[in-house]
Amino acid sequence: MKLLRFFKGHALAVAICALLLVVQANLELSLPNYMSNIVDVGLQQGGIDSPVPETIRESELANLQMFMTEADANTVQEAYGQEKDGVLTYEGTAEEGQASGRIGEIMTLPECVVLSLEEGISPNQLAHTDLSTALSEDDLAKLAATPDGATAAAQLQQALAAHDGKLTLEAVRILYDNGLVTRDQLISAANAMNDALGEVGGQMLAQRAISFVQREYEAQGISLTDVQNQYLGHMALIMFALCLGTLVTTVAVGFVASRTAARIARDTRKTLFSRVMNFSPTEVGRFSQASLITRSTNDVQQIQMVCVMLLRMIMLAPIMGIVAFIQVTATHSGMEWIIGVALLAIFAVLGILLGTTMPKFKRMQSLVDRLNLVSRDMLDGLMPIRAFGRERYELRRFDTASTNLMKTQLFVNRAMAFMMPVIMLVMNLVTLLIVWVGAQGVDVGTLQVGTMMAFITYTMQIVMSFMVLGMVAVMLPRAQVAAERVTEVIDCPLSIESPAAPEAPAAGSPRGVVEFRDVTFRYPDAERPVVRNVSFCTEVGKTLGIIGSTGSGKSTLVKLIPRLYDATEGNVLIDGTDVRTMELADVRRRIGYVPQQGFLFSGTIESNIKFANEAIDDGQMRHAAEVAQAMEFIEKEPDGFETPIAQKGANVSGGQRQRLSIARALAAQPEILVFDDSFSALDYATDARLREALRKGAGNAAVVIVAQRVATIMQADEILVLEAGNVVGRGTHRQLLDSCETYREIALSQLSAAELGLPEEATTEAVRAEAAEAVAGPASAQEGGDAR
Ligand SMILES: Nc1ncnc2c1ncn2[C@@H]1O[C@H](COP(=O)(O)OP(=O)(O)OP(=O)(O)O)[C@@H](O)[C@H]1O
Structure with missing residues (x-):
């Protein structure tokens, strides 16, 4: 992809952005978890998130330990450190103390059993367990018959009677203390109760264990409201910190992304500009000046915009999607399939929309180009448009280009306007589906409300990230076209370059000598050469004049000296060295070139x-x-x-x-002065004064003067007369008047025979008319020059 090429040299910034985005996604996606905690733990569980109480009465711990293996009982005992006023404080690690931690897992079931016993359990619930056997009439009778057992049996019966025959913790304690049930029997009874809960057991147990902790805190005189407020306050603080973190990372990503994109744009403009600076007129002509300007402004801007989006949104979308997917699967809600359904729906909507709008988006770029072209044409040609009364036609042309663009933009915008509500509909339907399925889980106790809410948020995040990806994908083709247009300029091979190993004229060689050796030149893509087999050599400090009719190739010829073009055949030499073997800057440093305009x-x-x-x-x-x-x-x-x-x-x-x-x-x-018809806009007197001053002031520089006016070059040491690219005459003014018919005609069309020093009869009307036809109005060229 052409766009990626622009990130070359910015790998560090891209890596920083990716890292910040991962942090941002994690921070942002932690929020639903905390929201779920607030609902599930803060509100539903009174702020108690673990079955391991921070503090527990020693007697209550002993009750719990009845339902633990000896090893587990010891582990728990160790976790609860020293006793103070009959209360033990948890000193184990936070990890072990969680519901899924080692201590948490050991304590959950005993807590549920103890809680149930404190509320009283009907013996039916314990049918077929060792505990029910222990409560049989026979066993009680046996207990009463023992010398120490009478009191215990009486206490037991009293305890049972006080609770309508229900088994309470007090009764179990009596049974256990008197050896009527063993620890193993109590554990197996507890496990039997757990098994009876079946599928929903896990959730139920967790909630019951929390209730146990609440009762325990109450028994210790701890305010449950304080516990809840403390938890909610803690969660709020964490969420606030997460929001702050998200804010900071979002700003940081924005900062790095904008900076990188701006730098990319600056570097691209710089590369473009330095490339264009090395373009010869051939390359400039290939792209056109208007297009080069659009490419280095509009197109670069498009690239910059997409770079920011790539770094901020496009890269964030998959990261968000992945992190949300990891989080959502961690909820174990069993509703993961809904995400698949949601994504399918989004893909379908995006597929239809992008399928219809994408071709239009691509077309939009060429329509903008067309509008630019028409506007530029009109603005540049405002004068002739007015002069020829073509305003209506040009307005129609502009209107057509503008309307075409408007229609395409309208279509695309309407389609995009349709996209948001459809996506919102899909998202709402997905939410409905989650609530529908989730409510059933909440009903049977396999899912908590907060978890369902978190699931909805995560699903929306995933859907949103894909949606953003889809929306940004629409912008990419335009940026891709812009990137191609910019790359085309940057990669455009130069037709005129410095050689790898440049040469310089020998130290002793004369300075200020231009030589053409059998030079032929044809413009790229042109059929015929405009300069044919031209040979000449200037002398140090001498002036060479070049004259010829309009379009005879004079300007083209002198453009070969500073290597604005390279000769198709033959050689152009400066101070004895071929210009193609010299450093380009060296060639141009030696030449003072004054262009026609x-x-x-x-x-x-x-x-x-x-x-x-x-x-x-x-x-x-x-x-x-x-x-x-x-x-x-x-x-x-x-x-x-x-x-x-x-x-x-x-x-x-x-x-x-x-x-x-x-x-x-x-x-x-410079060593060589080249004037390409540079005196055309000067009046005769100024022209003459300038040439006079030049003769005195140019020193040893060779002077090459292209002119339409004979008067401008008639003092030259040598004059070349060009006709259709061929040299048809060569010599001094005097020699050419005698020997070159073309020169003679040009001269006579501009000056009188007396001014030229010729016999009067030479200036016949016929000669004048013929000459005027041959030379397409030098006088008008002068007027044109003034107007320029
Ligand atoms: N960039 C170009 N691409 C193709 N052909 C060109 C280009 N520039 C000039 N020509 C052609 O080359 C021929 C010679 O043009 P050139 O400008 O050298 O003539 P000239 O003698 O300097 O004319 P004038 O006196 O009007 O300036 C013309 O026929 C012209 O059409």
Whole structure:
């Protein structure tokens, strides 16, 4: 799954979240147990949770011991330490003292028997036991006949008579003390009573033992209300602490999850951005600028959102489910099958809902993309839309995209709105089923009310966790698409990269030399090359002019110098070294490239000029601005170099933008200056002054000037004339006027024969018309430049 890849490097945070979630689930799921304790122990058992009383009268312990084996009696005796005022205090461990502990198990049955005897047992209940035999007429007669037995027999008869012939503890004591029953006989009688209780015996015994403890406390003068209040208070405290613990862990998980997700988003944006920074125009074109922006904002946000949900909810759901399942099976309620039924019902509901909504969710992503695309198209093209009166058409186009999205969102939201009530219905039906089945258990005494309540809570937890999982599953496909879109950019292979072992021009080689060796270039996916077999070599400190009609490949040619594209065939060399073998940064450091459309960054004039080289001092900055003929308008600004520049240089004119772009390139003090039609927005006088200043101020840098205007390049040391990607002329202005027909036509379409130093007859109307046709309006390009 593409999403998981984003967690790489965040394993520790994920582990911390998982750990915190386990703690949170355990704390949260302990609450129903305590609630069950409050009901079962606190309310129903008066706050007494164990058959082992904290304190017991010595005489009562002796009564209990009559029904224990000697070994058990000793064990209990040891657990009850020293006697004080006839009362013993329990000193055994808490574990042993529980109902299921060693002491608890020993004491339960004797306590029940003693309690029953204290209330009086009908001898019928003891039929066929050793105790009933001991009470037979014969035995009593035998007892009365012995010298010491007369008194005992009399006491026994009195005791029986006082309780309507029922057997009481007092009577059993007399029998036991006078040897009429042995300990073994009493134990077997007790076991017989236990067996008679049958299936519900366990629960009954436990409750009777608790009643015994209550009676014992009362006999000792301990207030039962105090015992109950103490227990309830204790439980309340524990529950409060658990709630607090849950709160703390929930906040901690939220904190770690949000932090991790935010970091993941930040790292992803960083990786994305640095990848895009290395993209050549080919890769940018492949994704489109709009899509790259959406991918690094919206898509990353989607990933961040799902990461938080993964760490908080999706991971919590199975943990909750498992812990609740363990807890629920520990209740031994016999209703575990209901959970299976509940889950089946939830799966059915989720299956139907997700089956219908999931495809729509996936479609939603592409509809959002479509809406973005249409909006961007409209906003970018606002001017032509107005100019051509296409507002209605564009509005319809937007409306269609927007309505499609709305319909899908409505469908999904309606389905989701339907989901909650259905799930609630399922949950209520499940609760009803638990109460129905549980009530029967409560009725026969196999289940306590509190346990049933806890079971309901656990079942709801399990169902809820699966439900949350289902609901979150709906969000995953969208995030998955976002993750794929982001990964696509990150994994996109770069068409232009630095070589593994870069070379640098030899130390003694001349600086500022650009050489093209039989270079051919074809745009990716294009059928034909736009530059064909171009060869030239500049000389140190000399100027190369490139001229040609619109679309002849001039800009493409100079883009090969700073490796914005790589030549399809042939080699581009700088200072004698192939640019493909050089470190990319090294190549670009040597070149000051001024693109066709001057681009400025938001900031100030100063920050823009110092963009390529922050180390230059103010004098050098001023010099660059002077050469670029930018000082005249900078000086007019009240803030001078501190004048703010808006995004994309929107607050300066096209010509000013070009001049600042030129100043930026000059400030970098490169070996090679490349001007891609960078003077087009300048008036003739400024153009001339700039070229003059350049000649003096560029030092030893090689200058490559692409131009549409002959005047811009006619002073160049060498001029290349391009036509449909081929070099059709090469030489100085003078040479080309004589030898290159294409150049001659371009020149004559722009300047008079006199300006060109040609005989007057050369400027015929026919030549002018022909030339104007060949060159698609350089004058209009100038206007366009101004408007930019
Ligand atoms: N990114 C691109 N992908 C495909 N083809 C392109 C791309 N950029 C330019 N072209 C094509 O390459 C050819 C040369 O374009 P280029 O921009 O180099 O011409 P140019 O001589 O600089 O024109 P202009 O003077 O109008 O700026 C044109 O036919 C153009 O359609």
